[in-house]
Amino acid sequence: MGYPRLGGEGGKGGDVWVVAHKKMTLKQLKDKYPQKRFVAGEGANSRLSALKGSKGKDCEIPVPVGISVTDENGKIIGELDKEKDRILVAEGGLGGKFLTNFLPLKGQKRIIHLDLKLIADVGLVGFPNAGKSSLLSQISHAKPAVADYAFTTLKPELGKIMYKDFKQISVADLPGLIEGAHMNKGMGHKFLKHIERTKQLLFVVDVFGFQLSAKTQYRTAFETIILLTKELELYKEELQTKPALLAVNKMDLPGAQNKFHVLMNQLQNPKDFLHLFEKHMIPERTVEFQHIIPISAVTGEGTDELKNCIRKSVDEYADQENDAYHRKQLLNLQISNTISYREPLSKNTVTSSKMDII
Numbered sequence: 089m090g091y092p093r094l095g096g097e098g099g100k101g102g103d104v105w106v107v108a109h110k111k112m113t114l115k116q117l118k119d120k121y122p123q124k125r126f127v128a129g130e131g132a133n134s135r136l137s138a139l140k141g142s143k144g145k146d147c148e149i150p151v152p153v154g155i156s157v158t159d160e161n162g163k164i165i166g167e168l169d170k171e172k173d174r175i176l177v178a179e180g181g182l183g184g185k186f187l188t189n190f191l192p193l194k195g196q197k198r199i200i201h202l203d204l205k206l207i208a209d210v211g212l213v214g215f216p217n218a219g220k221s222s223l224l225s226q227i228s229h230a231k232p233a234v235a236d237y238a239f240t241t242l243k244p245e246l247g248k249i250m251y252k253d254f255k256q257i258s259v260a261d262l263p264g265l266i267e268g269a270h271m272n273k274g275m276g277h278k279f280l281k282h283i284e285r286t287k288q289l290l291f292v293v294d295v296f297g298f299q300l301s302a303k304t305q306y307r308t309a310f311e312t313i314i315l316l317t318k319e320l321e322l323y324k325e326e327l328q329t330k331p332a333l334l335a336v337n338k339m340d341l342p343g344a345q346n347k348f349h350v351l352m353n354q355l356q357n358p359k360d361f362l363h364l365f366e367k368h369m370i371p372e373r374t375v376e377f378q379h380i381i382p383i384s385a386v387t388g389e390g391t392d393e394l395k396n397c398i399r400k401s402v403d404e405y406a407d408q409e410n411d412a413y414h415r416k417q418l419l420n421l422q423i424s425n426t427i428s429y430r431e432p433l434s435k436n437t438v439t440s441s442k443m444d445i446i
Contacts, residue, residue, distance in 0.1 A: 090141075090183065090190030091134035099131025099141030101180025101195040106202075108153045108168035114204055117151060131183045131192065141183050149177075154207045154285065160199040169207065169285075208246060208260035209402055211286030213320070215298045215312055219337040221245070222385035223292055224261040227395055249395055257402055260286060284324065288401060289332040291316060291377070295339060295347045309336065309347065310354040310361065317371045325372075331405055334377040335394055340384035348382055355380065 090098045104126055118124075129145030132138070157165040157175055166175035181195035182188065212220040228247030245261040262282050283289065293313060299306040307315060313334070320327040334355075336348055354361050358374045379397040383390035 089133045089192060090185050090188070091136075091139060092190045094134075094136070094139055095186060096134030096139035096190075097141060097185040098134050098183030098190070098192050100143045100183050101131050101192070102128030102144030102146045103176055103180050104128050104147045104149065104178035106149045106151055106155070106157055106166075106168065106175045106177050106200075108155065108171055108173040109150045110153055110171050112150045112152045114152060114202065117149070117202075121149075128178070128180055128195065131180065134184070134190075144180055148174075151202055152204060154205050156203045156205055158201045158203060160201070162201075165200065205282055205285045207285045208258040209286070210257065210259045210288050210290050210398060211283050212259065212261050212292055213283065213289050213316055214292035215294075215307075215316070216300065218292045218294050218298065218312075219385040220261050220292045223335065223337065223383070223391070224259060226385050226388055226391050228259055249398065251395075251399060255399065257398060259290070259398075283320070283327055287330070287405060288398075289327075289330050290398070291332060291334045291375070292337055293334070295336050295344050295351065295382075296341070309351045310358075311365070313355070314358075314362075314365060314371065314374070315369065317375050318369055321371045321373075328371075328373060328375065331401055332375050332377050333394075333397060333401060334380045335390075336380065336382045337385055339382045339389060340387045344382075352380070 090096055126147050126149050128147040131144045132141040134141045151168065153168060153171060153173075155168045157167070157177060159165055165177060167173075168175065177200050178196040178198055181193040184190040184192045212224065214220050224245060224247045228249050247259050247261070249257045249259060251257075260282060291313060293309045293316075295309050297306060297308040298312050317328065336351065338344060339348065355377070362370050378401050381390055381394045381397055383394055385391070
């Protein structure tokens with residue numbers, strides 16, 4: 089409340105913030121605040137000893153890094169990508185003042201959704217049973233579940249590749265895609281949302297192709313790549329702009345070399361083979377892989393070369409980001425210099441002391 093007799097202003101209500109913490113998990117948040125209701129403090133009334141009432145205490149909701157905050161209509165309010173990032177989600181009401189007849193205004197009230205997206209340097213993309221989990225355990229210290237059936241990965245697994253110069257690159261093994269994932273089939277959107285946060289994609293395909301079950305159609309390795317590309321495109325076209333590498337797995341099996349040569353020929357001239365697909369299965373643009381590496385996730389064949397290619401690609405991407413940042417800074421500096429530059433006034437110039445304030 090305000091203080092009408094002396095024109096005192098009441099304190100503004102506290103705000104509600106979502107704040108990122110590295111050691112926080114969504115489970116911890118749910119266990120600590122089962123009611124899922126967060127209320128900031130009330131502003132203090134204006135009084136003789138303090139005509140300007142103090143602001144109400146802010147309320148902070150601790151969340152893990154990688155959270156995307158949306159309102160009840162699905163509109164993104166903001167994203168928290170690093171420690172201590174914060175987003176204002178509900179603003180406190182104004183304290184009572186002359187304009188409000190010294191009555192306080194109600195604060196903002198809203199329902200929000202917290203959506204956790206994994207953040208990694210490289211995301212493994214492939215159909216189930218392509219060998220992604222085996223590959224992750226081969227190139228990193230992660231120990232994901234590995235078995236000879238589809239969908240062994242039901243939640244994202246994160247591993248780190250360690251290099252001799254102590255560089256670390258995070259790799260995310262994500263649940264296998266199936267045809268129709270963009271329509272939320274299989275793991276669908278649960279998988280695809282995590283790809284949005286990875287900097288690069290590593291396609292992992294079985295050199296012998298893929299068949300989910302006896303009821304589904306068999307796909308060659310080339311068809312697998314085209315279909316994976318189409319699923320990414322249908323979910324979000326921007327995913328196709330990410331740098332991509334291709335690991336062709338199971339090269340230790342008999343006949344793998346012949347299959348690999350056929351695949352390489354198809355990848356070098358993909359348009360010559362697109363007539364084999366139904367029109368709705370053909371992506372608008374095919375992925376251009378920076379590196380194509382034949383590997384065996386079981387024997388370790390080719391995995392050292394793959395780690396080197398990942399390192400090279402990540403470093404190149406970082407250099408490009410730095411160049412873009414420096415160009416932006418230089419452009420801002422040039423604009424600033426242009427604005428601050430003033431030509432010397434000639435003798436005939438008339439000056440005025442009046443100034444417009446906007």
